Amino acid sequence: MTLDPERDLEISRIIKAPRAAVWAAWTRPEQFAKWWIPAPALCRVAEMDLRPGGALTTLMSEDGGAFGPHLSACYLELVEGRKIVFTNALVGGWRPAEQPMMTAIITLDDHDLGTAYRAHVMHKDHADQETHRALGFYDGWGTVAAQLAALVEG
Amino acid sequence: MAQYLDGIFQALADPTRRAVVGRLGHGPASVGELAAPFDMALPSFMKHIHVLEESGLIRTSKSGRVRICEIDRKQVAAVGGWLDEQRAIWESRTDRLEQFVTQEKDR
Numbered sequence: 406m407t408l409d410p411e412r413d414l415e416i417s418r419i420i421k422a423p424r425a426a427v428w429a430a431w432t433r434p435e436q437f438a439k440w441w442i443p444a445p446a447l448c449r450v451a452e453m454d455l456r457p458g459g460a461l462t463t464l465m466s467e468d469g470g471a472f473g474p475h476l477s478a479c480y481l482e483l484v485e486g487r488k489i490v491f492t493n494a495l496v497g498g499w500r501p502a503e504q505p506m507m508t509a510i511i512t513l514d515d516h517d518l519g520t521a522y523r524a525h526v527m528h529k530d531h532a533d534q535e536t537h538r539a540l541g542f543y544d545g546w547g548t549v550a551a552q553l554a555a556l557v558e559g
Numbered sequence: 560m561a562q563y564l565d566g567i568f569q570a571l572a573d574p575t576r577r578a579v580v581g582r583l584g585h586g587p588a589s590v591g592e593l594a595a596p597f598d599m600a601l602p603s604f605m606k607h608i609h610v611l612e613e614s615g616l617i618r619t620s621k622s623g624r625v626r627i628c629e630i631d632r633k634q635v636a637a638v639g640g641w642l643d644e645q646r647a648i649w650e651s652r653t654d655r656l657e658q659f660v661t662q663e664k665d666r
Contacts, residue, residue, distance in 0.1 A: 414645055414646045418653055420656070420657045421657075421661055422657075426660045427656070427660050430656055430660050431656075440655035440658070443651065443655065507645075522653070522657075524649055524653065526645065528642070528645065
């Protein structure tokens with residue numbers, strides 16, 4: 406998979422834990438909910454249907470109150486213990502999503518120290534950045550640049 | 560990268576500080592000018608200025624008895640990259656995953 410430097414990003418890291426543990430963190434809803442969204446916000450996994458076409462839906466609560474939308478995605482490929490591909494261009498059941506923006510390919514390989522972890526994230530294009538920001542906000546980063554630009558230029 | 564953005568995010572996570580950054584976007588100003596619109600004691604206001612200064616978003620310098628604040632444009636431009644934001648999200652996500660699975664192992 407080629408990396409488009411304008412639109413893609415790649416995280417590559419050696420994680421000192423067995424591949425099975427990293428796989429479980431990605432595929433067990435109760436585990437996934439614990440790291441997917443940064444504290445103090447809470448994550449609830451509404452759907453995690455681990456098969457191509459299955460939904461991955463997470464909800465978020467900023468303050469422990471009502472849960473709102475976070476990620477609505479669709480799994481494209483799952484290779485037990487090794488690979489997860491999902492996109493938010495689709496929702497569960499292959500239905501086209503309203504605001505597609507990214508496809509993520511997560512690969513896990515064995516490594517002497519544990520797991521060679523790689524996340525390759527492909528984005529649609531920069532015109533979508535406002536959508537990204539709306540979502541990214543919940544991760545604590547997304548609005549930073551938008552706020553800054555608006556403030557400083559405003 | 561993520562850590563550095565964290566400071567900036569915290570700096571902007573407050574309406575007073577956002578207003579200060581907004582004001583400084585139009586040009587340098589003294590602490591007194593910046594504080595004027597706010598119903599706040601000066602020491603409290605100075606805390607906000609310090610947070611902004613530590614984040615690197617603004618610089619301050621003393622001119623006689625007056626402290627002048629200005630935006631650090633380079634710093635602002637550095638966080639402007641859209642893909643950098645996405646990278647920061649995924650880096651911190653991976654940090655949390657890593658922390659989670661290595662803690663699991665210890666149990």
